[in-house]
Amino acid sequence: MFRILVSDAINEEGLAPLRKSEQIEIVQKNVSEAENELHEFDALLVRSATKVTEELLSKMPNLKIIGRAGVGVDNIDVEAATKRGIVVINAPNGNTISAAEHTFAMMAALVRHIPQAHISVKSREWNRSAFVGMELKGKHLGIIGFGRIGSEVAKRARAFGMTVHVYDPFLTKERAEKLGVSIHTLDEVLACADIITVHTPLTKETKGLLGEKNLAKTKKGVYLINCARGGIIDEKALIPFLQNGHVAGVALDVFEQEPPGDHPLLSFDNVIVTPHLGASTVEAQLNVATQVAEEILQFLEGKPVTSSINLPALSKDVYEKIQAFYHLAKKMGMIASQYMNIPVQELSVTYAGTVADLETTYITRSLLAGFLRPRVASTVNEVNAAMIAKERGITYGEKFSDETHGYANCISLTVHGENRTFTIKGTHIPNYGDRIVHFDGFTIDFAPEGHLLYIQHQDRPGMIGKVGNVLGEHQVNIATMQVGRQEAGGRAIMLLSLDKPIDDAVMQKLTEIEDIDTVKRLEV
Ligand SMILES: NC(=O)C1=CN([C@@H]2O[C@H](COP(=O)(O)OP(=O)(O)OC[C@H]3O[C@@H](n4cnc5c(N)ncnc54)[C@H](O)[C@@H]3O)[C@@H](O)[C@H]2O)C=CC1
């Protein structure tokens, strides 16, 4: 008999798959009401209200699976759950349509001033001339982030007669063509769009993406929408653009702080807002509850789950054999993804030496998860990496070879982009650690750890000193440095590991050094 604690308001119809099983008892109580029986539960089913903290997990020693009836798992300490071997699952597609429809509702409300007109009529006014709007037909819609929700918004925009312009650095030409949209640079989208809507995850790259500099590149009279995550549009930077009329109006479903309290943006008549309602429909809530209930049932019956967002349940024995390569492969994937920050169609992994005899499927999935991690909104791991790669049109394959380059084992990854191919090779040396031994045509030897800095330059005397000076002037300590070159006086590279990440100003200074061609930050 399995006991499931349902601690938030989950759609009752969605629980049907679990109720049908005679092996399952459902208890509907919040965590404090269930305080004395927490240790008995095998599964926990939540929405966003229950905070699944390390402390709560420590009181649930029998817990095997946590189901989030929704997409975002911000309320779950996934790392703590993973450490405890608890599988965390969610419902990645269940609210896509609702979020896309909400975005569209916000767009229509924004350009036709519906919330403002509603308040006016309710105040017993009849002021038709104050609310003259704009048609959507014939307008240019800029979509930043073209994943599940962005692509659904595009379909609806086309039905309204809008022209859609997409910016998504990870979108391949093939997928864009399939979805009937054209890919543009961010600057092109900013310059041509009458309305801009953002649908990216909140990452280091997208935080403040629409900040002062990029807002200044938008058309005068532009409308902006954020139904993704607070902070993608910089709230503070937006204020002067609303004050001087450059931005005609803004629709926000999400905020940097939720609830936003007495935020200055709320005083603008042309800023319309909803309290994070993107997924709040009967259908989305039924979808996400059903999806998660079915997955929990599968899991408790000992079958594999398809939407787990943390580690797969590997046997201890297999895990012990593969874990060193599992971590090396993940780091190689992360480095390759950041280095090749362009659309990619194919990853090809080759195993040689001792690693070739192990369960390479798990290692490849780990590499794939590392590769996708800098590119997708939801948490990606070995369980869901293959599914996400397929969704993004990225294929991957494994090969085996005898070529170990003199090491006991060697993993080689070749990434095929639109006009470019990149190869990285790594090895794991017991009692020494992971080493990258080949990088984009160069033989090299560095540990894939922490804040890495890649510099490609011409092989000239004094280059190391010049780089060292810039970093020193900015109080950045170099932990290790490796250099490689193809021939004296030719193309050369440096790979440095730094004690702290460097900011854009330091990157700019490094780029300005004569004979330096490329500078890239690589975080592992
Ligand atoms: N308001 C609400 O209630 C809801 C909000 N969301 C949020 O909506 C957002 C999008 O969700 P999905 O479409 O499901 O995610 P997704 O992972 O399917 O799509 C995200 C897209 O953003 C792109 N991207 C990543 N970094 C980028 C960058 N620097 N510049 C431009 N594009 C970039 C990715 O390539 C990907 O195509 C997420 O932030 C999610 O949390 C999701 C559901 C409901």
Ligand SMILES: O=C(O)CCC(=O)C(=O)O
């Ligand atoms: O569950 C909700 O209502 C929030 C949905 C959301 O923002 C997400 O899934 O990322």
